[in-house]
Amino acid sequence: MIGQLTAGERQLSVVILIALVIIGIAMAAAGRFDPLGIHGVVVLLCSGVLLARLLSSLFEPEPHPERLSKYYDDPIKVGIVFTMIWAVFGMFVGVWAAAQLAWPSLNFDTSWTSFGRIRPAHTTGVIFGFGGNALIATSFHVVQRTSRARLADQFSPWFVLFGYNLFCLVAVTGYLMGVTQSKEYAEAEWYADLWLVIVWVTYFVLYIRTLARRKEPHIYVANWYYMAFILVVAMLHIVNNIAIPISLSHAKSYTVWPGVQDAMVQWWYGHNAVAFFLTAGFLAMLYYYLPKRADRPIFSYRLSILSFWGITFFYMWVGSHHLHYTALPHWVQNLGMTFSVMLLVPSWASAGNALLTLNGAWHKVRDDATLRFMFIAAIFYGLSTFEGSFLAIRPVNSLSHYTDWTVGHVHAGVLGWVAMITFGALYTLVPSLWRRERMYSSMLVEAHFWLALAGTLIYIFAMWNSGIIQGLMWRTYTEQNTLTYSFIDSLVAMYPYYIARTFGGLLFLIGAIIGSYNIWMTARGAPVSRAEQDLPVVDGPVSPATPAE
């Protein structure tokens, strides 16, 4: 892979890595009495290893110029490996966290394994580790194919990929050490946040430069969503994470937003992390891999426009539905609620667009587990957005908020939608990327599908039950108009569901492990395909097609 880099790119990489090594040493020295120092060592080790690897083949011959007429797929392959590593790690931690709620002694009374610390390790591991790598890898794939252009350069994709994974690693190890800002889905501390800004800006620039090289006059829908994902996540991340560290040698910082304003900023961020990370990004995936696999045209271009702009505009208003009945002023809650209801239209429009695209390919859905993954994903996308809009209605939220119902909703979204669409996309992408005829074992794909579906259903039914029971127990009144149950009564009622959820999660995890094995074996040697699946890169400037109308 290093052989593909030009001498200039190798030198640039060396410079950047040396800079990182120095930063690592500086952090380790300045923070020697603080967890910051440990993160310095992490940075040092990661960049050191890469540097050694690079230096060992620094003087390999220049790559053949012919490479420029091919897609640049090496970073995508590495990205897929990262995706699956994080999937297994993150879901394992999820199962562990679930088990701790049923059997609390499973943390072995150790600080770094206690529930409050592994929970963010789980959410970050799956959302940013698994989801983020999948988005980066597929976006590199999709933008090249739909633009018929090679990535704009060879350095930035690696910088984005490794830089991003360094962020995830620092974030997750930080939570285990107790380094956290406590802002959900943005828990990483100031230095990791800053680093992510640099990585993200590079990502954006790379993406735009590649799009600018496109040979198709129009930008395909999938790229609209990837762009929205990259841009809006940058906005959200920067605003929510503005904080001042207590000193440059400490990991600890204080956010600039106080109290009620912090609550609003956090959930403006938190909800839209869902919207632009877990929804827009994965819709991009859906818009490419689903029609590709089904070999059907998108049902309606006009519906695509309606849902894209609806989602981009409406989503940003609804964060306050996480704060119903709180000390946030009532007017903001009402805005959040009404926009959440209107948001259902574009949400369902995109789910419907996906499902109707399958018209004419239903027999494939029946026979092909890969396409079935994507079909089920679209169903769960529709279901969880409906559920979301429903939960955003204040009286409904008065029951669901703070209970497992929220967690059930979350996992209908993340297991049923995010993880399923990712697996479907990967099973489509992997054989074509490694030039295989098919996945190593289609039986294992089938097994993975059923484990994932069963796991999801068990998980969400358990949480719907527990959440609704819990919510009802908290508000049940006796005939004499006094509360019926104490809090502890509701806790005792939760145990059977916590056990069931652990089991469902375990099935899902086993499925992910099987999937990783299958992907690994495919890469290592499924039957080679000679057929060219993608249209080739178009060399040199092609005059943009004349306007359509």
Place this chain on the structure above:
Amino acid sequence: MRELFHRKLERTALGFVFAIIAAASVGGIVEIAPLFTIDETVEDVPDMRLYTPLELAGRNIYVREGCYACHSQMIRTLRDDVERYGPYSLAVESKYDRPMLWGSKRTGPDLARIGGKYSDFWHVAHLTNPREVVPESNMPAYPWLARNELDLADLGLHLKAQQSLGVPYTDEMVENAARDAYGQASPDTDFASGVTERYGERTQVSTFDGVTTQVTEMDALVAYLQVLGRLTDAAYQGTAAEELPLDASN
């Protein structure tokens, strides 16, 4: 017409970028900016007091251990919330909270008004092993809190950072941060009086974990738990909630 426009938009990556930024900016601006300009957003109360250095350290431990993952600190304007946990939370009560810890999940009960509800002794036993006092509990045990000595040296930096964000800590408070933290957990020493002088008579000075030889993380966390809901009495005034104002001297 719209379609024609969109077809054009689709052909320019930068145009698309600006369109996305424009569409995505409106919501946040309309909902966030007015929270700084509408005065009634945060109530004006005269008796709001500051976290002492020890309480602030405890708050940071609460964050570090992820207690917010299971506990909310937000009593909603709902009848059952108020009747179970006390008067609904006001915005002013988290005015100095960076970050806010309102929470999003109640695996355990709300803690917004836990201050003064139980004894220090109970909290220590509970945090050391919840199942010893509440057999039904699934809360993790935190035995290391009583073992870890609290890092007093850095507290000045914490107060200074807060001060620069507009929290009204005085320079004197910043200077005495470590001493005040020590004093609050050591009632029989000369340092104790400085704490009440600077932070008010209602500050709870106590041995917290029952051990006077060193200030531990347990001391800090219990001090924080005992002040929750007691920074101001505002929530108890002019409400139909049945409770009277809390006397904050425990």
Place this chain on the structure above:
Amino acid sequence: MDVEEVDPVSGRKTTGHEWNGIKELDTPVPRGVLIFLVVTHLFALLWWILMPTWPLGTTYTKGVLGTDQRQRIEEDLAQSQTARSQWTAAIETRSYDEIMADESLMEFVRASGRQLFGDNCAACHGTDGTGRFNYPDLTDDDWLWGGGAENIAETLRVGINAAHDETRVAEMPAFGRDQMLDRTEVRQVALYVHSLTNPATSTPQNATEIQAGREVFLSTCAACHGEDAGGSQDMGAPNLADNYWVYGGDMQTLITTIHGGRRGHMPTWDERLTEVEIKTLALYVNDLALEKR
């Protein structure tokens, strides 16, 4: 259109573009979606008119209904109090004996008391009131401060060693630590106390030790616990002869108690709970003990 192309399955035209093999149909937005769009927007519009919603610089639109969540909750709470008032008024005004004699009121006490106890007291005394390490059993009918709902209500109101001005104070001095007794004396008196509830442990071999312990007891402890070790409910000094223990009656715990003293903390509920709630709880706790017997 670049290319006029028709999808054979749906019979629809495509938009004429293609991205690595992916095409799009030119299907118009289905009417259902548009209707749905209108309906949700009308709903939102209606809500904006009725309720507080839009910010206007330093204020916001208050909505035609002129209500907000704080007003709502105050109304709800007032309503909830009225709905209970039939019961609460009776609890408030009637005497303990009257209430205990009235089965329907006691039903209220049991229902409401169970939740109040669960959310406030169970943390220390256990969900069933039987207590555990360091927290007294409330069902054993052995009282530190005297049984009966009235006494209990007073304990709840002022607490024990609590922040309340009138708090009950109960301190078992630290005889060993504060060097009022030496190590042998502590051991002897513990042995004596132990023998009160475990007669089998007194053997001819340790008779002299127990006798020595008894002497220490009479001179040092009897002032509070009484000569017969029956305790004093005026001082909250427990009965040491009945085999109901707060902290424990084994030798090890006895020595710890006598050496280091005890100062149990029972919070005051005066300000956290209303008078009616305290009365209800007192009756509930009293009832627990009665039921057990």
